[in-house]
Amino acid sequence: MTETDHRFLSAFLRARSGLALNSDGLYLVESRLPAVCRRFGLSDPGELIAILRSGAVPEIEAAVVEAMVTQETFFFRDxxxxxxxxxxxxxxxxxxxxxxxxxxxxxxxxxxxxxxxxxxxxxxxxxxxxxxxxxxxxxxxxxxxxxxxxxxxxxxxxxxxxxxxxxxxxxxxxxxxxxxxxxxxxxxxxxxxxxxxxxxxxxxxxxxxxxxxxxxxxxxxxxxxxxxxxxxxxxxxxxxxxxxxxxxxxxxxxxxxxxxxxxxxxxxxxxxxxxxxxxxxxx
Missing domain, CATH: 3.40.50.150 (Vaccinia Virus protein VP39)
Structure with a gap:
């Protein structure tokens, strides 16, 4: 993923979910986005980012947000x-x-x-x-x-x-x-x-x-x-x-x-x- 794509994704996630990618952000992107690519038959994260830029496929936008936000919870946590x-x-x-x-x-x-x-x-x-x-x-x-x-x-x-x-x-x-x-x-x-x-x-x-x-x-x-x-x-x-x-x-x-x-x-x-x-x- 290019630096330009990473900046775009960071801004996209902040606007859609509030998520601020920290120093671990690149690792999260590399570990979580390939599954979204496979789900929608996309060749790589670069193609995925291009679709996000177009704003033409809300289903993919939602899938990216769901993949990137942390869903950690358990009963009686703390x-x-x-x-x-x-x-x-x-x-x-x-x-x-x-x-x-x-x-x-x-x-x-x-x-x-x-x-x-x-x-x-x-x-x-x-x-x-x-x-x-x-x-x-x-x-x-x-x-x-x-x-x-x-x-x-x-x-x-x-x-x-x-x-x-x-x-x-x-x-x-x-x-x-x-x-x-x-x-x-x-x-x-x-x-x-x-x-x-x-x-x-x-x-x-x-x-x-x-x-x-x-x-x-x-x-x-x-x-x-x-x-x-x-x-x-x-x-x-x-x-x-x-x-x-x-x-x-x-x-x-x-x-x-x-x-x-x-x-x-x-x-x-x-x-x-x-x-x-x-x-x-x-x-």
Whole structure:
């Protein structure tokens, strides 16, 4: 691939997915694009780049983006975070939402849905407290392939062995041939939708809990700031935004501040604790 083609591909991926190719970018291009070429019967990445330049084949454009973005996820990724969601965030939100009896949760850039289903399993364990509640869990990604896998709730042996406690596997999954399928009850708790964080997603509404983890690390600072501020704008005034372990808004935006009682979570400026927030703030 020529330097000109590499620059074009870098700009294309940044515009379409936010991905900023770092020093490993050439390796990723060389390891992932040949499969796209084979899929569409193209001779080499150079021919592929020429098609991208033409803008004439949206299917190929989508395939390149899906091939290049990282789809790494697993159940209960970072157990400490999920323990805090279960023990701190959800109980306080349930108290704050006692009047409306509605809870909205967004798992952004969620790949094949393990994060959203992890939240659903926590909520299933809190079922007595949620009688009569409306709970919406939205799982979004830019990959149609990943979203369809999430809707089906089918996972390999390797995937269910990554972070999923055996008791939850036995409670919520059934074996389907060589795969494991999550229960219909949990599948009904989670909806899946294609959302590209580079696009306008204000139509999604307001959420009480947003998980946007391990995606900002692939963006440059300008894109991080833009996405973070637009995601934060979807957060209820007393809600929680959870980022990845190495992700932080520090130096990027002052829209959100760290929660002193929840490592890795953020809230709106001036609202450090749910109990001190205006619980009747309009959504």
């Amino acid at each position: 157990k400490a975070i999920f323990a805090q969601i279960q023990d701190i965030a959800l109980p306080r939100l349930l108290e704050a939402r006692a009047a409306s009896r509605r809870l909205r949760i967004w798992s952004a850039a969620a790949s094949t849905g393990q994060e959203a289903y992890s939240i659903a399993m926590i909520l299933a364990g809190m079922a007595p407290s949620l009688a009569g509640w409306t709970v919406d869990i939205l799982s979004t990604d830019l990959s149609d392939v990943a979203l369809e896998r999430g809707r089906l709730g089918l996972y390999t042996h390797f995937e269910v062995q990554r972070g999923l406690p055996i008791q939850l596997l036995l409670t919520h999954f059934t074996q389907a041939g060589d795969l494991w399928q999550i229960s219909a009850a949990l599948r009904r708790m989670v909806s899946f939708a294609r959302v590209n964080l580079m696009d306008d997603f204000s139509g999604l509404g307001i959420f009480d809990l947003i998980l946007c983890r391990n995606v900002l690390i692939y963006f440059d600072d300008e894109t991080k700031r833009d996405v973070l501020e637009r995601v934060a704008a979807r957060l209820a005034h007393d809600g929680r935004l959870i980022l990845g372990g190495v992700e932080t808004p520090v130096g990027l935006t002052e829209t959100v501040v760290a929660c002193p009682d929840f490592k890795g979570a953020y809230s709106h400026v001036g609202c450090n604790r749910i109990s001190r927030c205006d619980r009747d703030s309009p959504k």
